[in-house]
Amino acid sequence: MKVNKKSNPEPVNAYKILKIRKGQIIMTDIISFSPSPSIFGFGSIKQLPEVLASNNYKKLLIFTDTQIAKSGILQIVLDLLEGSIEYEIFSAVPPEPHSSDMDKQKDRLGSGYDALLSLGGGSVMDFAKAMSIIMTHEGSLGDYLGEGLVPGPVVPIVCVPTTSGTGSQSTQTTVFTIEGVKRGVSSEYIRPVFSVVDPELTIELPPMVTRNSGYDALMHACESFMARPSSQVPDRPIRYQGSNPFSRALALEAFSHIWRSYKPAIYEGKNREARIGMSIGAHMAGMAFSHSGLGLVHALASSLGGMVDAPHGICLAACTRIGLQYNFEYCEKGFAVLDGIIADIEEISSQPSGKRFLDRLQQLINDVAMPSRPSELGIGKGDAEKLMENTLVQTRRIQTNPRPLDDGLLNYIKEGI
Ligand SMILES: [Fe+2]
Incomplete structure (x- = not known):
């Protein structure tokens, strides 16, 4: 008000x-x-397992893309998580995703995740946020286009950005192309619950x-x-x-x-x-x-x-x-x-x-x-x-x-x- x-x-x-x-x-x-809580600094990625544990997350779905998988950054994160948390990986996030890219994954990904971990740049974070909506609620992404239309909480999103640009780790919006126009879904429910921002991940x-x-x-x-x-x-x-x-x-x-x-x-x-x-x-x-x-x-x-x-x-x-x-x-x-x-x-x-x-x-x-x-x-x-x-x-x-x-x-x- x-x-x-x-x-x-x-x-x-x-x-x-x-x-x-x-x-x-x-x-x-x-x-x-x-604002979402965040940890910032060179080498801060080492604190990721501790933060996940403090939230009592036991099972993660990790979203990333082929570039991050090839770069070795995914392996760094997996080595850190090894033995402390169960996880599955979806490593085929496309650049500048379309709504159909997410909608078609809705029934293919598993369930029972405590959180979605986004490891990548803006497209990966947008993808994870969008998936959190349609993995939790009925329908397709187009049903939630605009502001405040997500009906309730979603699977929590944790972000580890690997670029310095979009700032999506801090925001309540996911952006994608739908019917030839870049549009977004904005809801306070999809603001990430925390992020680990490590500039070392951007060096390469x-x-x-x-x-x-x-x-x-x-x-x-x-x-x-x-x-x-x-x-x-x-x-x-x-x-x-x-x-x-x-x-x-x-x-x-x-x-x-x-x-x-x-x-x-x-x-x-x-x-x-x-x-x-x-x-x-x-x-x-x-x-x-x-x-x-x-x-x-x-x-x-x-x-x-x-x-x-x-x-x-x-x-x-x-x-x-x-x-x-x-x-x-x-x-x-x-x-x-x-x-x-x-x-x-x-x-x-x-x-x-x-x-x-x-x-x-x-x-x-x-x-x-x-x-x-x-x-x-x-x-x-x-x-x-x-x-x-x-x-x-x-x-x-x-x-x-x-x-x-x-x-x-x-x-x-x-x-x-
Ligand atoms: Fe922007």
């Missing part, structure tokens, strides 16, 4: 954000803040995976920080409740870690400091946006992701210009706050500005050779209406976008393609 609702969303006001930092604002919203990640997943984390921090204030977001059955003091603090700290570590992690994969920075940044950004929600860049990228065969991070890069320019007048001062963090990291003394933040982001996209327009992924101006139409169904993201969506968005899409 919230009070003091305003019917007309207003621009995010960076001055108010600074006042909050000084403790001068009286908070009038009721905010729910309940290839540069392209580091780049694509890392950009996702960067956008989580950015869009979470700029999300519509919670006082202007209607009550929802999940905690995408708009920007609030908890989420903003996490998003700003996450943004700082990620900006500092992103390029070193891509180009010097064994740089431990950079891997730690990316892991903690992605984890904090997941905690932030799972309590605030995201915005238009994610809505557009989800739409684009259903139209082209490209990773989520690539789609985000291609949609960044359109999404942030559409939001610019609502976010200029907030963008300047983020530009100030960059200036601090890069020791630049000039006055921070919102415009310069957008320029820096485009420069970063160019530097790491990601697409900066949907046309670079094969989308033409004739696809603008479809891109818009598939964006409008992303209500999870649109409800927390700083600027309400109007017909003017189509022009931004046409120009940005």
